[in-house]
Amino acid sequence: MDRNKVICRCFNVTAGAIEDAVKSGATTFEDVQAKTSCSTGCGCCEQDVRDLINELAK
Numbered sequence: 001m002d003r004n005k006v007i008c009r010c011f012n013v014t015a016g017a018i019e020d021a022v023k024s025g026a027t028t029f030e031d032v033q034a035k036t037s038c039s040t041g042c043g044c045c046e047q048d049v050r051d052l053i054n055e056l057a058k
């Protein structure tokens with residue numbers, strides 16, 4: 001995984017930031033939103049965020 005890849009352009013949230021949120025206890029999309037603010041703007045990154053969370057949960 002490229003940790004520097006920007007997943008949410010509205011809030012400049014990288015894959016690494018989402019990974020860190022999951023590692024620090026976020027288990028749901030809503031948890032990750034609360035920790036990183038990702039996907040709280042236009043929402044167009046939602047599927048990518050969900051896919052990444054699912055990937056990290058494996």
Ligand code: FES
Pocket residue numbers: 007008009010011038039040041042043044045046
């Ligand atoms: S790109 Fe994530 S909320 Fe807009």
